[in-house]
Amino acid sequence: MLIKTNDDGFIHPVPGEITPRAAYQNRRELLRFMASGAAGGTLAAWAGRQALAQQVQRPGKLAPLPGTRSAVAGAVTMEKVTDYKDAASYNNFYEFGTDKADPARNAHTLKTTPWTVEVDGLVKKPAKYAIEDLLKLSAQEERIYRLRCVEGWSMVIPWVGYSLARLIEKVEPLGNAKYVEFITQADRATMPGLRASVLDWPYAEGLRLDEAMHPLTLLAFGMYGEVLPNQNGAPVRLVVPWKYGFKSGKSIVRIRFTEQEPRTAWNKAAANEYGFYSNVNPNVDHPRWSQATERRIGEDGLFAKKRKTLMFNGYEAQVGQLYAGMDLKKNY
Ligand SMILES: Nc1nc2c(c(=O)[nH]1)N[C@H]1C(S)=C(S)[C@@H](COP(=O)(O)O)O[C@H]1N2
Numbered sequence: 001m002l003i004k005t006n007d008d009g010f011i012h013p014v015p016g017e018i019t020p021r022a023a024y025q026n027r028r029e030l031l032r033f034m035a036s037g038a039a040g041g042t043l044a045a046w047a048g049r050q051a052l053a054q055q056v057q058r059p060g061k062l063a064p065l066p067g068t069r070s071a072v073a074g075a076v077t078m079e080k081v082t083d084y085k086d087a088a089s090y091n092n093f094y095e096f097g098t099d100k101a102d103p104a105r106n107a108h109t110l111k112t113t114p115w116t117v118e119v120d121g122l123v124k125k126p127a128k129y130a131i132e133d134l135l136k137l138s139a140q141e142e143r144i145y146r147l148r149c150v151e152g153w154s155m156v157i158p159w160v161g162y163s164l165a166r167l168i169e170k171v172e173p174l175g176n177a178k179y180v181e182f183i184t185q186a187d188r189a190t191m192p193g194l195r196a197s198v199l200d201w202p203y204a205e206g207l208r209l210d211e212a213m214h215p216l217t218l219l220a221f222g223m224y225g226e227v228l229p230n231q232n233g234a235p236v237r238l239v240v241p242w243k244y245g246f247k248s249g250k251s252i253v254r255i256r257f258t259e260q261e262p263r264t265a266w267n268k269a270a271a272n273e274y275g276f277y278s279n280v281n282p283n284v285d286h287p288r289w290s291q292a293t294e295r296r297i298g299e300d301g302l303f304a305k306k307r308k309t310l311m312f313n314g315y316e317a318q319v320g321q322l323y324a325g326m327d328l329k330k331n332y
């Protein structure tokens, strides 16, 4: 990951990371890149990442967490599922470092027991849930979602969890609750990435209440039939499949209901690049790159073709009506 120092003196990561697997569609571009001299380090990093992928535990090593096939509309894509080793070794989890390989290397220090999730703010029944109780709140379903990162890569992952709506119904939001804020773990003792002021910790995200209530919004405890590996956000994370990956907060410790739109970590870091909505939108470019295409991790050889990115990441039939009448260029 490239880090640049902005005028404000803070370091902001540059999400358009340059890697051979992500950036070079054709031989000519690659040759130009090689000639630039940057290739050595990047190719070495890439090779290191490939080696790491081989070491990552395969399903069968973590505690099993099966889910029944979800009946929620749109919850199961028939596309080829990404290999576990890729899904568990190519991650964004800045609390453990900004390189894609860092979380798989470093997240073993994350302490996931005991773990509680506090649900508070504008609700009739605020509560602190031990992770064991949160797990049992509703039946576990398996959902196969596309996850599209703003950086241009995507994966297809079989998650295990249940609709966040089940939890929201339990705590009974008050009439003035309009948003939900997700606050994630920020522990300096176990998360080496917190030493860098890349983001304003803790990593926080937010949804409008109707987005949070949408049946596709998943509170996930597992993937590939097992509990989540630490690097993917153990023991509990959000997965919002029609939004860019950064909206899916990992290792959540608090869920707060608010009247005002909550500030979010990436919006604070670069408001002109990361809006509150962050719906996957091929028609609205990121200020520094197009959002029209993507590369699927695992099928992206050095010269593989890009895929067309779909509106709302392919979930338009299910979620399009949430944004009826909104200017999606303004509300990016
Ligand atoms: N707490 C926390 N959650 C996070 C992030 C992070 O850095 N910290 N990165 C986000 C981004 S940018 C993406 S693309 C997804 C990646 O999830 P994955 O590693 O399971 O693919 O997690 C999101 N959730």
Ligand SMILES: [Mo]
Binding pocket: 092, 148, 149, 150, 151, 244, 245, 246
């Ligand atoms: Mo991302």
